Amino acid sequence: MNKKQIPGPTNAELLPQIGAIQSNSLEFLMGLYKTFGPISRFQAFKTPVIHLADSGAIRHVLQDNHRNYSKDTIQFNSLSIITGKGLLTNDGTNWLRQRRLAQPAFSRGRLMNLDRIVVPSTQSLLARWKQFPGNHAIDIDAEMMQLTLEIVGKALFSIDLSQNAPHLTKAVLTTLDYIVYRVKTLTLIPTALPLPRNLAFKRALRTLEEAVEQIIQERRKRGDPGEDLLGMFLQARDEEGGEGMSNRQIRDEVMTLLIAGHETVASALTWTWYLLSTHPDVEQRLFDEVFGLLKGYPPTTRDLDNLPYTAQVFTEALRLYPPAWLITRKAQAEDEILGYPIPAGAIMVISPYVIHRLETYWKNPEVFLPERFAQDPEGTSHRFTFIPFGAGPRLCIGNQFAMIEAKLILATMIQALHFNPPHQKPMVDALVTLRPRGGLHLSALWRNHAAPQ
């Protein structure tokens, strides 16, 4: 019997730091690695929490022995207050059925058409910004949220959310912030209690639910289910051709995809613009590549193969600021990792942020250097050390959607403008995704080359 103990801080050592841990979870996880190494352990109430910062251990949990590791964790259970049992939070055979059902909506053929949605939406955003007075600082964070929500609504559910986007993205943030608060404080206070925080959450959730309900009802009224992902859900039948998806399941999937499909991409783009604004050499090289190929014309999905540096820039931004900075799982049965015993019920914590910044795997990890991905522009060869989209069977279903969308947005925008750097380096808030504290406000520098007719 293996009696080795996983190293880690004692409760007495952790307790005085609890406030700091909650306000800077990234530093805390990085500190665990630095002090205790690639596997470390602490207690949250009675539950052992095990932090893994090793590619082999990550591969074990997310891929080789994934069946032993469920999503029954406080992270996903809290998220399911919003998304119910949608793809992100579901497990087992129910998850597999839904994943198979949704997969065709993310086929290469479908994604090739994304330019028809992404480019016009980005162009109207630029046209709106052009009306701003000179020197007006643009709230990049909020704008990217609205743009990506509009895109995911059109691409997956053929719905135009542009009018409602500011209102809906606010509701999304209120609900997600509430989830983070619950996770970080390990709060078990029932959401039903009429506390101000609970009430604000409920109002925001209601706003989102009404929007989702409207998407589904309008489609049902139309009679024709349509060819998009919502149409696929409405027409889905089980293997004997009998039961379809329940209303509740359809609602959960639409909510999941709307939320998972925009806030992540928005966060990644926000950090990309921040990094470009502070690295003018990279920004110039990106512009040269895009303008050199397109001469001011809007990009198509087909052009993306000829824009390798654009991919490298976005990939490198995902490395430094992986939006989904925390991936958790619960061990169903005892296991062994890196020679240590893992008890059943332990919570496994994997942080893409930490693994992306380890010197063991990355040279000069703190430096923004898109060229490091020159041979591999999307970082796909680093399967368990570059994990912005997770790994194994639960790999993000929207990873290619996100890559294509982001590259199209970058290639459209960079030809029109670039940004002045912010006055101060933004603080990173590790919420559901990584966000700049207080938003990111940048002033635009418009390019004055003649736009092609």
Ligand code: HEM
């Ligand atoms: C840069 C953008 C994105 C990032 C960083 C990201 C990140 C992730 C990560 C890390 C996971 C795995 C979570 C885990 O293993 O616990 C995941 C799952 C998922 N993502 Fe994304 N995502 C992005 C974009 C998207 C988009 C555009 C969509 C949909 C349009 C989407 C939908 C989903 C769904 C439905 C899942 C659950 C998949 C499953 O378990 O079968 N994501 N994402």
